[in-house]
Amino acid sequence: MAQNPRTSICLFGAYPVRVNGKPYYLGISGSTERLFQYLLVTIGNETRREYLADLFWRGSSPAKQRSALNSAIWRIKRQLGDIDGIDLVCKGHIVFLQLAREVKVDAKELSKIVHSISPSEPMSEDVAHSLYQALNACKVPFLDGVNSDWVLTERERLFNIQIRGMIILMHWLGKQRRYEDALEIGRRLLAADPAREAAQCEVMLLYVLNGQRAQALRQYHEFRSWLKRELDIEPMPETEVLFEYVRKGLNTGKSRILPKSPGNLESESKSPPFSILLGAIDRSRRELYEALSSHLL
Numbered sequence: 001m002a003q004n005p006r007t008s009i010c011l012f013g014a015y016p017v018r019v020n021g022k023p024y025y026l027g028i029s030g031s032t033e034r035l036f037q038y039l040l041v042t043i044g045n046e047t048r049r050e051y052l053a054d055l056f057w058r059g060s061s062p063a064k065q066r067s068a069l070n071s072a073i074w075r076i077k078r079q080l081g082d083i084d085g086i087d088l089v090c091k092g093h094i095v096f097l098q099l100a101r102e103v104k105v106d107a108k109e110l111s112k113i114v115h116s117i118s119p120s121e122p123m124s125e126d127v128a129h130s131l132y133q134a135l136n137a138c139k140v141p142f143l144d145g146v147n148s149d150w151v152l153t154e155r156e157r158l159f160n161i162q163i164r165g166m167i168i169l170m171h172w173l174g175k176q177r178r179y180e181d182a183l184e185i186g187r188r189l190l191a192a193d194p195a196r197e198a199a200q201c202e203v204m205l206l207y208v209l210n211g212q213r214a215q216a217l218r219q220y221h222e223f224r225s226w227l228k229r230e231l232d233i234e235p236m237p238e239t240e241v242l243f244e245y246v247r248k249g250l251n252t253g254k255s256r257i258l259p260k261s262p263g264n265l266e267s268e269s270k271s272p273p274f275s276i277l278l279g280a281i282d283r284s285r286r287e288l289y290e291a292l293s294s295h296l297l
Contacts, residue, residue, distance in 0.1 A: 007085040009040060009105040014136045014145055016040050019083065026079040031056045032072040037143055039076075039088070039097040041154055043105060048093045052127075107142070107158055110120075110134040114165045123172050127252055131169050138162055163193055170202065179210035194226060197235065201242050216246045 015023035016037065028036060035056050039047075043212045053065035060068065073095065077088045085100035099105070113131050117123055123131075142155040166189040173182035186203040189196070200223045207216035220243045221233075227233050235243075 005084055005102075007083055007103050009042060009043075009086075009099070009103060011105065011107045011135070012142050012144075013140045014143075017083065017086070024083065026076075028072075028075055028079060031068065032075055034146070035069075035072050036076050036149065037097070037146060038150065040105075041107075041143075041150075043097050043108075046091075046096045049093050049095055052095060057140070074254055106134070106137045109160070110138055110165060111161055114161050122248055123168070128169060128172050129233055131165055133166055135162065135188075137168065152180055159192070163189065163196070166192075167199065170199075170206075174202075174206055174209075177209075179206050182206050183210060194223070195231070197223075203244060203287070204246060213246060213249070217243070220246070 003132075005019045006021075008021070009016055010018050015025065017024040017026065026033075026036070035052060038052070038055070049066075049069060051070040052175050053062075056072075057065045069154045071086065079087055080086055085103040087098045091095055113127070113134050117127065117131075138158070142158050143151050166185050170182050170185040170189065173185065183203065183206050186199065186206055189199050190203060193199070197217060200219065204216040204219050207213070207219060220239070223239075224235055226234060
């Protein structure tokens, strides 16, 4: 017996409606398509007709705005008629999209998973797998090709959630000694946000633990060159300390490696001096990773 078509909403990419995993083309464009995209992003939230008319047909007279909005709503409802699980609801002056419970929205799934993870509780294998899948579903830009102000605001909010999710997953994989997998996430993180210096340190350390000390040194030099070229600044003292730690090797027997310019590392009272944490080289790899990564990020 044939199963009902499965509908999903993929806000990351150019075609948000998917049926059985394939893009579904609604045949709408212009302001009508922008209206539909806005309603998808605000799924379940009631919006007044007057607000929508002014948002997408600003500059027209009130009468033309109402006419254009009514026409757009009718066209969207007609196109959604053959899709299971999604409906455009109009109640007087209120308009909103309503989804069936089984219809998944990639952006909402990612947000739900990231916000459900508590920093004080260990993450399970199942949650880590769900987070990995959610991050993979969000590799392409949010509403790719759309650059309205409201899209840019939502894109920035979701970008920060993605970064947080990648940091959480990278930490978890590192603590599981799955260094190759952690580095995969780390490289994705730095491709998205190369200025995040703590993550640069994290990736350097993961390379060391994965037996790639030369790559860790290369990572530092590339980051240092990027900082100089893009921002005309030097790495932070903590990053310099980690570089010296990697450069001099893990088995030198030295328990303290100080930066060339001590700065305020030794006088910092709110957290342990970085040089003391570097004295953990006689511990297991897991303990060393946890000690350094908790200080860096």
